[in-house]
Amino acid sequence: MKITAVIMAGGKGERFWPQSRANRPKQFLSLTNDGETMIQKTVARLTDIVDINDVFVVTNENYIGLVKEQLTDLPDGNIIAEPKARNTAPCIALAAQIIKKKYGDAVMMVLPSDHLIKFTEMYVDTLRKAIEAAEKDKNLVTIGITPSYPETGYGYIQFSDMDESMPGAYKVARFVEKPNIELAKEYVNSGTYLWNSGMFVWKASSIIANIEQFLPDVAEGSAKIGETYGTDAFDSTLKSVFPELTAESIDFGVMEKAKDIYTIPGNFGWDDVGSWLAVERVNGADEYGNVEKGDIVSINTKNSTLIGGKRLVAAVGLEDIVVVDTDDALLICAKDSTQDIKKIIESLKNCNRNELV
């Protein structure tokens, strides 16, 4: 069966302010030392499984220019631009309808555009197993990540038995929301929970059937738009119908309710790069625990992440501090306060300083 990829690239990525901005969110930034952006890496690591002509990028219409600029081989018709953010269920439904219209049916790998993966070969192997499982019946397959510590920032997937007919695929018992630290420890110690990575593999027909069952208005609206794909009516139908669809996540709207859900446990150096703290995990720290990018001079400084811009950054006596310098805004943040960066953005919005947001 035809294999396609649907790259989810509509996120705002505020946690990487001041590098990320409303007009250039995290997926369009390079947070590694190689200059490749997150979305470029996401597409590049799929080369062995899927042809670029079968890759679809779902994004906000404001980011069409960035997608074209960064993914120069991607056909323009493969960019699906949401006129309004409606969470993940409507955009996955629409992508499924477009794939149905174009190919009849096909396997869809639904993948975030802003995660990093260290071991590409192991990742590709995991996806291949997921594809195999997804091709059977109406299975919905999710990639679970073997947890390495009790993270409270992720949802978890409880799995039960392996299915003999599908190597590597385990039946999903339930999805659970972000736990508190006690529960997270319990989950990790039990050996029956995985992190929910937000990566899914299924046939277009399988997810459409499930959306019809659990989110009928989303199914109906997305079908109406999908029917016009490839015609002159597509843009106008998208603009009139999509914004009215129920805003719902695919996890809550479908996965937590559906049957025939399987998970493939993956262990391929996954990182969702959820905050500036991830830069240390991804790039590795020096002997003092520091990450230094750009023009940095540091004295008696440890466990700090220092990301320079066009000017010298001099750090003296710092510990557990994140510094990010850009042309028009500078962030200095305690490591245990990165979740408060959004308050800076709120404060700037309240002052109508939208050029900095």
Place this chain on the structure above:
Amino acid sequence: MKITAVIMAGGKGERFWPQSRANRPKQFLSLTNDGETMIQKTVARLTDIVDINDVFVVTNENYIGLVKEQLTDLPDGNIIAEPKARNTAPCIALAAQIIKKKYGDAVMMVLPSDHLIKFTEMYVDTLRKAIEAAEKDKNLVTIGITPSYPETGYGYIQFSDMDESMPGAYKVARFVEKPNIELAKEYVNSGTYLWNSGMFVWKASSIIANIEQFLPDVAEGSAKIGETYGTDAFDSTLKSVFPELTAESIDFGVMEKAKDIYTIPGNFGWDDVGSWLAVERVNGADEYGNVEKGDIVSINTKNSTLIGGKRLVAAVGLEDIVVVDTDDALLICAKDSTQDIKKIIESLKNCNRNELV
């Protein structure tokens, strides 16, 4: 007797990097909110005691342009430019010889250019008492500061009896170098020690006599230069003779050895503005203990000094941090590490990055 002022403005002021640079040290910066530079304030607060035509500024020859730019009323002939830094004794000796040549004799107030004083009237009163004491005999008068806490960064002056004939003047028992914390506490508790402010008042003839006694080569060389003051030979004599004078401080070279030393205790809100920490003392902190100058947004930040440049500075979760932003260099420094800022400058010099020093 004629009253003159000699403003000492040759210092490098490295502790205020990155605002201070080799080509614009602390005395030429504004560290308050009013835009007036330190040297401008120093001269302005003397208006009631001394005519601008009787103010002399001793500085490094690299700073002549800054002095002219910032002190527009000062006659060009009153700028004494050292061709080479030789510490304070040679430059005071030279100023004394120039004053002797110009006025025969006069009272000299020798004053640093980079201190702040909160209560100008009390300061002027103290200087008037010092002038009165200095006009008698060959007295050398130093202004002592009533200590408010056991500072280990200053030298101290031990005084003994008040002199009945000179109101407010106490005989100096001895000068002591920067003490450790135990000694500093002892000094402050004893009630007989003052901080050495580096402000001196004496007649030109008195200090010349003392320099002749304790630093004869400095006396001889400075006299040779002074004789040519106002003639075409001055510049060349200064350039050939001054660099050869013994580099010595007036404290160690003269004050610690001389007789007839008096101190006038002053209590006029003096601050030597010795590091970025002084900005908080001078400007006052807000209810969170922060000083914020420029375009700052802070969240959960306390006891920090944030000095912005042309861009937004966003501070999140910081405590006891100093941030100073300039066009080409940014400093982020723990408050207890401000003495290490000079290591940044050393490091930059070692890398031949002199444009940032």
